[in-house]
Amino acid sequence: MNSQQQPNQNFIENINGVEVEMLHIPDGAFMMGASEIERGSRNSERPQHRVTVPAFFMGKYPVTQTQWRAITSLPEVSRELKSDPSRFKGKNRPVEGISWFDAVEFCQRLSLYTNKNYRLPSEAEWEYACRAGTTTPFHFGMTMITSTANYRSTDRQKFKLSGLSSDREPEKAYHKGTTNVGSFGVANSFGLYDMHGNVWEWCEDRWHENYYGAPTDGGAWSDYKNKKNRRRLLRGGSWLNYSEHCRCAYRNFYDPEVNFINIGLRLACNL
Template sequence: NDRFQAAWIFAQQAKLFNRARSILQQVTIKSVADELSRDLILACCEAGNGKAQQAGIYLHSVISQFDQLTHNPRCQQIEQWAVTVGKQIDRPDLIASIYAAADLAGSPKVEQRWEAWAMERLGDATGVPLTPSPQSLEIFEFEVVTVNERGEIIDRRYHQASQSIEDVNGVAIEMVYVPGGTFLMGSPETEEGKYDDEGPQHQVTIAPFYMSKYPVTQAQWQAVMGNNPSEFKGENRPVEQVSWDDAVAFCQKLSEITGKDYRLPSEAQWEYACRAGTTTPFYFGETITTDLANYDGHFNYASEPEGTYREETTSVGIFPPNAFGLYDMHGNLWEWCADPWHHNYQGAPSDGSVWEKGGASSR
């Protein structure tokens, strides 16, 4: 390990790339940790010589083997070297993947380093607003419920989450901190009611970001845009009758007012936020009921009893939230994402970014 450390110093600090390579030639590779250390030193040399693409290839290889470092005492060092190379070649997408892989491998305190980096580079990495660190946010508590296939509540638990509150013309904009992580996006082939455009399932790594605690309300829309196009009036009801362009314009206007960068979430970010760590059809569990969300309860999903059909929107926040503290992610109304529509997830990005290529021309 001392030889690897010396080679790293020559490559990363002294910029003596030939000397670093010379040391590596004298080293016998005896473990996966040795192999990854060598590859990262070579990646650092390539990055220092302006060969970002080759350095990125090395990083991809390291990320794919990180699971073999589980509880390895050199895991944190390899993580930090990989992040350094990612910064050298300006690849925030790879850095997010490095942190996620290191987290799964058990690198000590990696979540703190991941969040600190994400707060610095969140806009560049995912286009999500730069906002205060979680330590400076307001903590709120809420109850999360889980139901079985009959719609019966089988578990209740209390959670905490962090939020940032912005005052816009006397109306609060509450943004909830969503921790980063890796998840399977899409529906499994065996899931009841699955559509073709919900697959294939694929792994996506999401950097931490912020999402509105509730669907945008009519009061919030009025405060930002100066009008209210909704059919079902009510300050605390979600705004509706807005196009994708209208939603984008709202984000742009809110950015101008606050001096922060707001935008629609990518589809991957939306699904990650909605699932909140669950793998069931709904974040409530195996099914959904009209006691948990506002939708047409005449249609059953599993074995739950028939519910009601309110035929109008309801005020936000009256149903239980998911484990991230986000409300009305199921029901009430459809929500806009930044991505255009695709027929399926073949070729979808794995970093949570907006997927433009190959999408429908209209949204």
Template structure:
């Protein structure tokens, strides 16, 4: 046994290497001191303690991982970014199984639009730092099998969303919100939107623009960013539900940003937004995803097909054919409620963009959450 073998490791936050620190530092208050500061009610004290914890090897690493469950989102993110810089694959495996968690309320309504349940749920996510304080939050979507499309009993629907078919979707990560103007600016360096504000979803972007964004985001982060496939989008939107909306049989103007609600059998709202709203303004679904109904239609990767005959059953993007139209899902602020349903779909030319079209991103990681 070498002289320094039992000494704690000091992780280099940049290179992921190891160096030695005096063993007495850990014994004479190092780790206890870090623990004490991590228990402080002051967020800044906790964050400073996290950086010091890197000096104390596995013991310090465990403390940092523990703060991924801290009640402060600032502390969670600081812990995540410190851990993300450790290059040891074993530690990354441990990290991905301990992603930060956020909590939210899941709401359902009755056919008249009256809330009939509200339950607290949670989801894991990883944050992506795009620079200048701009964050992108990617939510873990567990894989599963669902029935995609519209039943023949569904009213006010054409055959584009039929026949219903079973699809098995592998696990992936989806943007918590549609891409915002701040996120677009951070990656692309320009601002194409008609309605301008950092927290509004980016719009007036074509499918080609969205694909270019994903490519540049992938280069910037080293991860595999892309558009959701149409099957992934519907699976993520439904979040285990089989109703027209993840809220239930109907939606209201308190639940989403859309144009009219005659379809929804509830009194007409005096609200007349006629524009996009800040992402996250309305309640999320059971996966923790926001704005899946309304606000902006979201580009998916798939080519146009006028029905689901011969559609993929593995959740992949449907790329057969040479049609230049690409699929849009979710409806927008300018669409009536029927076009905002989980199963509703339409398409447009890949090179066109309008002020009611945006997108959200997906990410495929080589190491899944267990």
């Protein structure tokens, strides 16, 4: 077990020879959510509100299948984990087919091994990190094309109407599954890859229908007293989703036991 600290505060976690790159996300404030005029936006993404986010670390990529296998070999905390849950096999492809509870167990095992506080990001941290100072629907601009992300690029008419993606994308550009992390070479200004598409990423928060009453300190909106509110947040879209579902502001949810073939995770860590 060792961590390699780098001058810019990024570090590399080494788990039995498998590396996990963690990037320093600086503190800052941003407008969370989408405006009324953003194409493809929904009422669940409003009202826009200012959130102040303390600095933290975030995985450069979604967790890969190699990283998943290395960390699931660590001692169990409270839940068994499959070492190879993914349908789309590949050592550098993101792990998928994992539930929210699986993702939490994964973070707990890594935390015990490294003596650091690894966890799922809050929804606010995720959007802040994804935007990286931008205000457009995607961190790379107003529209998405198949050279910038892995998403469902087949419905040309939907693209044309939404204005969020090109209506000239070839059918063969749709991958119909996950791709190696970092394949598209489009990192945001924080250095993060695959924030749009590839796999959905679990967040710590429980689902709420809109942002009325949402925290503004960057923390998770947990709402543990409401026992009926089991649904957890996902962000980022996936290979199976259209461009409008991959926007910075788009919010999705599932029951925490769901483990679909387009759901993965990205690590966060406290300073």
